[in-house]
Amino acid sequence: MKKVKIVAKHCPQNHFCPVMNICPTKAITQRSPFEAPVIDESKCTNCGRCTRFCGYGAFQITP
Numbered sequence: 001m002k003k004v005k006i007v008a009k010h011c012p013q014n015h016f017c018p019v020m021n022i023c024p025t026k027a028i029t030q031r032s033p034f035e036a037p038v039i040d041e042s043k044c045t046n047c048g049r050c051t052r053f054c055g056y057g058a059f060q061i062t063p
């Protein structure tokens with residue numbers, strides 16, 4: 001099954017992640033604006049919305 005993962009090295013880790021606001025299940029959290037966000041896999045439905053929204057390509061679908 002395809003899964004959505006965060007590739008932290010693609011995230012500049014210098015801002016509040018706006019993708020948190022567009023996740024329909026609120027699966028994305030971030031401890032501070034200076035860290036990459038994380039996905040709670042128990043909440044994520046792998047809908048892929050975040051992969052289209054992040055301009056840095058930090059959210060990727062893996063096979």
Ligand code: SF4
Nearest residue numbers: 023044045047048050
């Ligand atoms: S794939 Fe969908 S449910 Fe999962 S983190 Fe991205 S937007 Fe949220």
